[in-house]
Amino acid sequence: MTETEFLSLIDRTLSQIEDVFETAGQQGDIDVECSRSGSLLDIEFLGNKSKIIINSQAAVSELWVAAKSGGYHYKHDGAVWRNTRDGGELMAALKVIAWEQGGLILE
Template sequence: MGESEFLAQAEATLSRIEAALDRLNDQDLLDVECSRSGNVLEIEFIDNGSKIIVNSQAAMRELWVAAKSGGFHYRQQDGVWRNTRDGSELFAALSALVSAQGGAAVALA
């Protein structure tokens, strides 16, 4: 995958994550504030002040996630962002991370 293709896919993924969190916030299922600065999406949990950071790393062709439980790297495999260590899917993993830090069971789609 070339850099421009990666950047387009990463941008679309960050936008998808942000939109999913905005919907959950609008439905009062989660109290979060998302902010974007370039290739970095910062998710702040209002109730406890914790954060999850999702950003793209063009040189590595990866999306990186930093959460209270650790740091994770995701790379495209057959059109799906997969964890480079355990093969888990990005949105399933983010759902678990957001649920843990946000205090409510949610599913990002």
């Protein structure tokens, strides 16, 4: 994958994640605020002031997630983003993280 393709994939991925979190926040009673700056997405749970930060690491073609539960690295396998340690899928992991960290249910 070229750097241009990677950056395009990152842009689509972060937009998708932002949409999922904002939609979930609007449908429930958990206040979530997403802010994006380039290839960094900051998701804040307003109730407990905790954050999930997702950003790209273009030099190694990875997407990194920082949450209360830890830091995670993901590489795209051609279909989905996979955790570099356990092979778990990014969106499945974000569902668990969102619930554990802020009580937010992602669809």
